[in-house]
Amino acid sequence: MIAEPRLIEVRKNVLKQNDVLARELRSRFEAANVFVISLVSSPGSGKTAFLEKTLTLLKEKYKVAALVGDLETENDAIRLARADVPAKQIITGTICHLEAAMVEKSLADWDLEELDFLFIENVGNLVCPSSYDLGERLRVVLMSTTEGEDKPRKYPTIFNTADVAVITKMDLAEPCEFDRQVALDSIEAVRPKMRIFEVSSKTGAGMDEWLEFLKEKVIA
Amino acid sequence: MHELSIAVSMVDMAAEEAAKRGDVKVNAIYLKLGNLTGVVKDALLFSYEIVCQGTSLEGSRLIIEEIPVIVFCPKCETETPPVAVNNLCCPKCETPTPQVISGREMEVTALEIE
Numbered sequence: 001m002i003a004e005p006r007l008i009e010v011r012k013n014v015l016k017q018n019d020v021l022a023r024e025l026r027s028r029f030e031a032a033n034v035f036v037i038s039l040v041s042s043p044g045s046g047k048t049a050f051l052e053k054t055l056t057l058l059k060e061k062y063k064v065a066a067l068v069g070d071l072e073t074e075n076d077a078i079r080l081a082r083a084d085v086p087a088k089q090i091i092t093g094t095i096c097h098l099e100a101a102m103v104e105k106s107l108a109d110w111d112l113e114e115l116d117f118l119f120i121e122n123v124g125n126l127v128c129p130s131s132y133d134l135g136e137r138l139r140v141v142l143m144s145t146t147e148g149e150d151k152p153r154k155y156p157t158i159f160n161t162a163d164v165a166v167i168t169k170m171d172l173a174e175p176c177e178f179d180r181q182v183a184l185d186s187i188e189a190v191r192p193k194m195r196i197f198e199v200s201s202k203t204g205a206g207m208d209e210w211l212e213f214l215k216e217k218v219i220a
Numbered sequence: 221m222h223e224l225s226i227a228v229s230m231v232d233m234a235a236e237e238a239a240k241r242g243d244v245k246v247n248a249i250y251l252k253l254g255n256l257t258g259v260v261k262d263a264l265l266f267s268y269e270i271v272c273q274g275t276s277l278e279g280s281r282l283i284i285e286e287i288p289v290i291v292f293c294p295k296c297e298t299e300t301p302p303v304a305v306n307n308l309c310c311p312k313c314e315t316p317t318p319q320v321i322s323g324r325e326m327e328v329t330a331l332e333i334e
Contacts (some may be wrong), residue, residue, distance in 0.1 A: 010328050188316060195290055
């Protein structure tokens with residue numbers, strides 16, 4: 001007898017495994033009272049420089065640490081270690097994004113209770129990281145003044161999944177003839193009402209506002 | 221190209237469901253895929269075929285239902301497709317509409333088994 005094909009209902013999120021793990025991580029972060037921020041952007045938009053500056057300024061008052069994802073090299077972790085804070089590299093090999101399991105594994109020998117802020121720098125990629133929850137409380141998307149004002153319209157998904165946008169390299173805005181209003185409008189179009197920061201990691205301009213925003217998060 | 225990772229998750233899940241039901245043969249997976257997920261349908265179909273090779277799902281089909289982006293316009297108080305995926309505004313009154321009702325789905329809804 002040949003069995004007739006039949007349909008069975010499943011209703012499961014494809015990335016359920018990642019989502020479940022991310023939820024567990026989120027509970028762990030909450031229990032340990034550590035505020036977790038992930039950074040996403042294209043390669044070269046200044047994530048690491050921005051993170052280095054943020055860590056340097058925050059560590060005066062807070063306990064901070066960073067995980068940083070790349071396909072290859074430990075270079076970014078070495079750079080971040082210059083800020084004299086715990087920093088660990090996640091080498092993904094050929095994988096174009098971080099997943100919750102990679103974060104969990106990297107945290108194994110860190111005491112979360114000791115931390116106020118944990119930053120997770122994703123692989124430089126504006127497409128793939130958008131689907132993967134890492135258990136973060138805040139997802140920050142960065143774009144630089146050197147890469148074109150319409151980036152958000154070209155990559156709407158990642159901007160739409162982010163909570164906050166940071167425009168970096170503001171010190172280069174003028175030489176690059178960066179049209180600030182077009183950039184702000186592009187962000188607004190894909191993620192209406194998103195909070196936007198404009199910074200220069202080099203000069204420190206705009207960093208105060210960003211740090212104030214972060215500090216309110218740990219007080220709240 | 222994260223479609224490959226997504227295909228792996230999907231095939232793993234289907235194989236698990238099939239095992240739960242006494243190792244039934246899966247003929248097809250039905251997937252709801254939102255247009256705001258950033259996942260490319262063709263790339264996913266291509267990855268699916270590769271991932272299935274050598275597994276119990278080899279030869280099975282992936283049936284994708286694309287889900288359009290729907291937003292809620294606070295001014296018109298109505299659900300509507302936005303002007304575009306990269307312009308989340310109400311097409312009638314042009315109010316920015318941050319509230320996404322659908323378009324983020326990536327859900328296996330059913331399996332066809334025998």
